[in-house]
Amino acid sequence: MYKPKPLEWTVALSTGDEALDIQHKYLVDTLNKLGDAINEGHGIDSLARILGTLRFYAGWHFGKEENCFEAYHCSAAEKNKKAHAVFVDKFDIYHTEFNRSGGSNELALKIHEEISDWIVNHILVVDGELYPCIHHRPKPSLSS
Numbered sequence: 001m002y003k004p005k006p007l008e009w010t011v012a013l014s015t016g017d018e019a020l021d022i023q024h025k026y027l028v029d030t031l032n033k034l035g036d037a038i039n040e041g042h043g044i045d046s047l048a049r050i051l052g053t054l055r056f057y058a059g060w061h062f063g064k065e066e067n068c069f070e071a072y073h074c075s076a077a078e079k080n081k082k083a084h085a086v087f088v089d090k091f092d093i094y095h096t097e098f099n100r101s102g103g104s105n106e107l108a109l110k111i112h113e114e115i116s117d118w119i120v121n122h123i124l125v126v127d128g129e130l131y132p133c134i135h136h137r138p139k140p141s142l143s144s
């Protein structure tokens with residue numbers, strides 16, 4: 001059975017923009033809070049609060065990030081925007097179900113499982129395409 005593990009922000013996840021990196025760290029921290037609340041059984045209210053924060057913050061952050069991609073004329077801007085829309089649609093289906101049903105640890109676990117890999121991979125791959133647009137050199141490698 002899936003068990004949330006702590007996620008870690010590393011330099012490989014850098015976008016080259018300090019503000020966006022801080023926002024990504026906050027997203028990772030919030031996912032870790034959700035994982036802790038699930039693992040330690042903090043209860044439905046706590047899960048609902050963290051899911052609400054995650055949804056609000058992700059939406060706000062996506063807007064900031066999309067503006068940044070546009071500002072640097074990054075060729076991945078459209079791909080990034082589409083990926084965000086897919087994420088929001090997926091999250092909202094689960095989030096609505098969580099709120100409608102009164103929530104459960106199992107559903108929060110399913111949400112965590114579905115979104116944590118997506119977020120980390122998205123930051124690594126798609127958001128990483130911003131780095132060379134800002135710095136005109138490749139992003140630091142995974143090992144650095």
Ligand SMILES: [Fe+2]
Binds near residue numbers: 065122
């Ligand atoms: Fe993104």
